[in-house]
Amino acid sequence: MAPPSGLHQSAIPSDFETPFPPLMRSSTVPALTSHRADPSHLAPEDAYSSFSPPRRSGDFDSRGNGSGTDSRPGRIRHKDASRSRSRRRKRFQKLLWVKQSYPDNYTDQATFLENLQRNPRVRPYDFWPLVADSTVIVQHVCSVIIFVVCFVGIFQERSQGGSADEDARARMIRDGRAYREYRPPRRQDSLGLEQSSMLNASTVSISSASNLPSAASSTSNLLQDHHQPQRPFHPLGSSTGNSGLLVPAHAHSRSVSSVNSMASQASAANSPTTTRLGPDGPHHGPTGSPTARNSRVYVRLSTIKSAILIYFTLLGLSPILKSLTRSTSSDSIWAMSFWLLAINVFFFDYSGSAAAATATTGTTHSKQMPVASLSTNAALMASTVLASRLPSTGQVFSLTLFSIEVFGLFPVFRQYARHRSWRYHVVLTVLLVLGAGAGVGMILGDERGWPWKKGLLGMVVGCLIAALALGGCSWWLIGLQKYKNEIYGPWDPARPIIISRRHWDDE
C-alpha cells in the first residue's frame, strides 16, 4: 500500500494513548469461513479471492459512522477534528508511522493480504505443444536405449566384431569431420552422414542387412537438399544460432578431452587441436572467397588429423580398457552403468540450444555447462565401464567410439535438426523410436526365431509405449496443474531490472 505521494504532509497524529476499543470478531476475522475445513488456518484464497484492491472503502466508512462501531476512538479524537484528515484516520491504515487507534493485532479485512498474488506467472499448458516438446526426451531416451541394445548385441556375440570395427573406422573419419566443422551447412552435411553411419552402425551391429540405411541415407539426402538453397544465408552467420550451437559442442569437446586425458596421457599434439575446436567455428569467412576455400581445406585437414589422433588413441586404449575392470564383478558393472546412464538421462540438457540462444545474459551459459558435461561424462563413463566387459579389443574400440557418437555428437545433431526444421525432428524421433523398439525386440527375442518378427513386434510395442508415455505424461502434467499454488507478495525479494549492462557485458 503506497502512501500518497504528496511532499508536504506534516500532520503527524500523536494520539496513540487512547484505549483500544473492543473489536467485534466479525470485523477482524477473515470473512470466508464457510468453505474451509479448519478456520484457524488462513488459506491464501481467503484474502486473495474475496477482496480486490479497489476495496470497499465506502462500506467501511459507513460502518465507521454507524452506531455499531461508534465506540471506536473517533469520538475521542473529534476534539482535534479541525484537521480534515481526522475522518480518514478512523480507517485502519497499513502504516507503521501512523499512531493507529487499533490494537497491534488488529487485522483489517480490507487490506490484509491485499497484495497477495497466486500463480501470477502461470501459463497453462496446451496438450499438443507439450507433447511436441517432450519428444526431445523421447529422442534422448531412445538413443540411450539404442546404445544399450548395441552393447547387449555385442555382448551376446550377435554381431561380428570385424564388421563393427570396419564400420567404426569409416564412421570415425566422418564424425571427426562433422565434429570439427561448426559452420552450419558443412556441419549439417557431415552430420547427415554421421546420422546415416549411426543408423548403419546400429543396424550393422545387430544384424548384417537391413533397409534402414536406405532410409537414413535418404534422410541425409533430404538434409542436403534442404540446405542447398539456404547455403548463402548461413555462412553470413546468424550469430545467435551459431553461438547457441556452440554450447553443447564446447561441453563435448571438454568431455572428450577429459576422456582422453583420463584414460591415457593424451598426446601433446591432441590437446591443442581439441582446445582449438571452439574458436574454429565462428572464424569462417564466406564460402565464395578463395581464402575461405583454403581455410576450409585446412580445416578439413586438421579435422582428419584430429580424427586420426582420436582414432589411434582409442585404439591404443582399447586393450587397457578391456582389462580395466576385470577384478570387478559383472553385477557391479551393470548396477554402475545403470546409474550412470540414469544420471545421463536425468541431467541431460533438454532445453537445447534454442533456449540457450535466446537467453540474454551470459550467466546462463556458465550455469548450463556443468550440468551438460555431468551428463555427458556420466554416459562416457558408463560406456567405458561397459566396454571393459567385452572380450575383444575391437569390440571395446567400437563400443567406445559409438558411445562418443551417441552421447557426444548425436545430441548436437538432434538439437540442430530441431532448430532447423520441425519435420526433421519428427522424422528423427520416429526413426529413433522405431530403432529402439526394434533393437529391444531383437535383443529380447531368443536366438532361434527369425529376428525380424521380434524386431517388428518391438517396433510396434515401442511406438505404442512412446505414444502412451508422451500422451499420458503430458495429460498427467496438465492434470497436476490444478495443484499449483505459487504465492507471491511484497515479501518476495524484488527482481531488479537493470538495463545498462554496457559496462559489464563487454568483458
Added chain:
Amino acid sequence: MAPTYNIAMVSDFFFPQPGGVESHIYQLSSKLRDRGHKVIIITHAYKGRTGVRYLTNGLKVYHVPFFVLYRSASFPTVFSFFPIFRNIILRERIDIVHGHASLSSLCHEAILHARTMGLRTVYTDHSLFGFADAASIFANKLLKFSLSDVDHVICVSHTCKENTVLRASLDPLMVSAIPNAVVAENFKPLDYTEPPPRSFPAHHPLPARPLGPHDMITIVVISRLFYNKGTDLLTAAIPRILENHPNTRFIIAGDGPKAIDLEQMIEQNVLQDRVEMLGPIRHEEVRDVMVRGHIYLHPSLTEAFGTVIVEAASCGLYVVCTQVGGIPEVLPSHMTVFAKPEEDDLVTATGRAIAALRANKVRTELFHEQVKSMYSWTNVAMRTERVYNGISGAISEAEFYGYDAANGAGSSWSAARGRSGVQSFALIDRLKRYYGCGIWAGKLFCLCVIVDYLIFLALELWFPRDKIDICPDWPRKERKVGGKDAG
C-alpha cells in the same frame, strides 16, 4: 497496578555481534526493565563472551555454550538445550519466554521447551521469507513447527505479519505488528539544537538550510553490499545519476561481496572524485556518516522494516528507497521518494529528490522531531507489554483478541487453537496443534513433542525443582507510571 513479568529473551543473535536484531533485543529489554519487568537474555556463547554477564541497567545475559553453525546461528539440536534451559528458567522464575529471529534455532527450541514446561511464549519475526525455493520451504516448515504452539507472534511490519501468517498458518489475530524503533538521540542532525518543548511543529526554531542551485548534494548509501540489498541496482544507477546531475556526489559505507562491482564501476567511469567508499563502519559511526549527506539512497530488494531509513530520516536526510517489503509502511511520504526496484525508476526517483531539495521544497530540518515522535523504544516496550498482558490473561481475552463471547466465537476456534486464557498446556491439546502441520511433518513433530515431554519428566525426576537455587533479582525499577499506559 499492572502486573510485572519475568521475561527471558532468547535468540542466537546478541551482542557482541552487531546487527538489527541484536540492538532490538537490547533496547526492548532495557525499556521493559524500565517499566518494572525483570528481563534476562539467553544467547549462545560468543568468542570471549561466556557465562553470565550483566549489561547496563541490570540486564542479565546467559551465554550458553553451543556449537555455532553459520553466521552465529547455532547448530539445531532439538533437545540438547533443554536441561540448561530448564535450569535457567527455574532459577530465574521466568513467566514468559520471548524468542527472536526466525533463523535462530535457539529461539525455536526455547519456545518448544517453554511450552513443554508450561510457560507463555512470544516470538518476534524480523525477516521476510519467500515461498519459492527449497530452502524457504524447509525453513517455513520448521517455522510452522515452532509456531504451532506459540502464544503470540510479533512482527516488525504489516508486510512481515502477512508473510508470517502465511508461512506458519497462523491466526492473524495472534500476530501483532509492532515496529522497530530508533534511539532518536543517537541520530540527530548535524546542527541540531534541542527545541524548547511544545513548539512543534508550526514555528520551529531551526532555520531551514536553503540549498543553492549549485551547492553540492551528497547522497549517502549505508548498507551491507549484498545482492539482496540491491547493490546491483546501485552499481547501475550511480553513473547515470552522476551524469544527469552535476554537483552531486556519493558516499558509500559498508562492505560485502558486491563491493568489488562498485569499485569496478567507479574505475570504469572514472568517478573516483565523486564516489567515496568508506568500507565497513561501526554502528556508532553511522550517524556521523549520515549527517554528511542530504539524501539517503536505499536500493534494497527485500526489507522487513528498514531501520536504517528511519535512522536516516532522523538525521534529517531525504530518503529515496525502493518500494519493497515493509518499507512503504515505515515513513510518511513527505520524507521519502519511492522507486520501483528498477534502474530507470531509481534514477528518476533520485532525480526527483534532488530537484525537490534544490527547490527547497523539503523541510528536512523537521524530520528529526517527527521521527522522534513516531518511533520510540518506550512505545515499543509498551505495546509489547500489552502482548504480555494479553497472553498471560491480565487483560481479558475478548479485549485482547477482540471478539465477543456472545458471538459464539469460541466454538469455531477449536481446542486445538485456543486463545490465551484457554491455550491449553495439556499434552494432548498441544499434540493436536502440531498434528495439523502436515501429513508426515505432523507426525514427526508430534514425536518430537512427546520426546520433549519425556525429557521434561526425566529432568523433573533427576533434577527436582526444589534442588535448583533461586537466583536473587537485581533490584527492580519502580514502574514508571507516565499515564500513558495503554495496557
